[in-house]
Amino acid sequence: MSAAALVRADGVAVAYPGGPPVLTGVTFELREGERVAVLGPNGGGKTTLFRAVLGELRPAAGALAASARRAAVPQTERSRLDFPVSASDVALMGTIPGRPWWRRPSRADRAAARAALARVGLADRAERTYGELSGGQRQRVLIARAIVQDAGVLLLDEPFSGLDTTSAAALERLLGELAGEGRGVLIATHDLDQARGWDRVLCLNGRQLAFGDPADVLTPEVLAATYGGAIVTLPGTDPDAPRRAILPPHHHDHHHDHHHDRRGSAR
């Protein structure tokens, strides 16, 4: 084993206070310089796993150890886009853990925020209002905040959703650079092609279904188990590399669907 483990989970089960475990049997390692894709349906336990790795939820069973500081990079829609804050104000929030609660940000804190924004390629946008930035730029501001936190482990919650191809490519490049600096990156995603390009894949659906190299893990069987069969193979030009896609989760309830079906068959 070459690189040191930043996060190590061994038989971890996670439950919300007073409830049964919503995620069981999680055993994986995140090592320095690795990008690990976390796959699973909505409600499959990705967010729960992140909250456990962040230390917000204590494992109900098993051992979960982290040797580096962890920082969450949430979806940007979760933050208040109408807030009167600049990009550097948001990056500066990353300095909060480093000082007592009554202390103001120091000159060094502000310099760290500026440096982190430059690091993610937003030096020229530092004084722009956060809510007016594009989705990809906002995502990078939140990554800058994690860099300011001096996080060795970044947990990104579907960072590519809603990004255009240019922004997605820039983000992909940035994640590669962060891993190159020896950080560990956990990325919740629905994009199998992207996951294929990273170092490891962790599949969750209430429990851990697989963990390992993309080539070993991303098999039709594992994916069917992970997504409960909601996978279709798209017709591609290359018969050796069929494109698989995950159907978006249904938001209709069954009642509504039946109603729809009846009308369809009556016609």
Added chain:
Amino acid sequence: MLDPFQLPFVQRAVLELLPLAVIAGTLGCWIVLRGLAFPAHGAAAAAFPGLVLADGLGFAAPLGGFGAALLFALAVGRLAARRGERHDTLTALVLVAALALGIVLASDVFHSAASVESLLFGSLLAIGPADVRLAAAAALVALAASWLLGTRWLASGFDPAAARTLGVRSPWPDVVLLALVALAAVAVLSAVGALLATALLVVPAATTRLLSDRVAAWQLTTIALAAIEGVAGIWLAVELNAPPGATIAVIAGAVFALAALGRSAA
């Protein structure tokens, strides 16, 4: 036309209003940004029975008012932290209970019915030096706390879930904010009363909300607006022989409505 400002009691009213404008600007912006408008209104209402009780029992009225407002603000804060957004019903219940209790105490227990009106609607033209001192002290505390804790108040409002992992785990910054809301509610009480407190604590900051995209600029604009609205209200009240607290509230409401109309037209 500026004759009213020659009168000593009008000058004292202006002197009271300037620190209150500072409170309206510094703290009002945080109240609006953090969604504390209703709790702020409730804290002012809770201060009312506290004042009556303290007055009736013969100890410093602002202390009684602050105690009651603080109790209310911290209770609402705890509830908000525990059950998310569903604390407004309880806030409303306690608000009504506080008003009812205050009126019963004032009229039936201490027979001080004469002062009920001034406690509910303020008596800006009968301000004493102690009121001005309280307002000035509260303004200084609000400025200092906003300067020191602003980043944290911003962070925990910006994305509460990430704020927890950012290590904003200390409850103290938010406790201080709620305590300041209680202090501000008591400080504005002598000027605009328990029922009109939000005319200073919420309305000016809500009016300037969309004019500024940084907190500091927003606060400065709000201080200026609250001071102008306040002084204009005092002048109009004297000229028209109207109650000053209500006049300020009407002006603040009208400016807010105009600003909202202007924004929707733009």
